[in-house]
Amino acid sequence: MSRVIHVFRQPDRFVAGTVGEPGDRSFYLQAMESARTISVLLEKQQVSVLAERITALLGEVGKRFGSDVAAEPSAGESDSDPLAVPLEEEFRVGTMGLGWDADSSSIVVELLAVSEEEIDESVVLDDTDEGPDALRVFLSPSAARAFADRAEKVVSAGRAPCPLCAEPLDPEGHVCVRLNGYHERNPVTEAE
Structure with a gap:
């Protein structure tokens, strides 16, 4: 079966959220663009690591390309709304990839489905026909910062x-x- 890559080049929304009570929460990332919504399930630690790595990548991009690249999110980009429903999981995230697309000045987040086979690194951020299904989201630096800020709040909102x-x-x-x-x-x- 051929690989499915869900690409969101200009998402209206890309957020981390949870379902359930602290101690028994399920973590999701949700991308929305026009009438299309994709939700993927992942672990709390994966959300935390993704937020940390996005923040670190924004810092590195800011050093290399100028401080305006790593701008703070505008008031309109901060999103505290709950996940959109109905919440239908497309897949469980196994491997995550992160990069900088200089052509569009965007952070690229790629989330690959859990696979029983070992993942070749060359399939991450690539359009090859072989490999696990993926969600690929392009985020402006300020949208990436807003995502990381919300993700950190979602992770820390659990049990003390x-x-x-x-x-x-x-x-x-x-x-x-x-x-x-x-x-x-x-x-x-x-x-x-």
């Missing part, structure tokens, strides 16, 4: 981290690995 081990604290309780399962006993209450 434990001050000792940084693992998420559950409402039911938390066994901290830094305490090695040991809870100090109060000798006064034991004597009673």
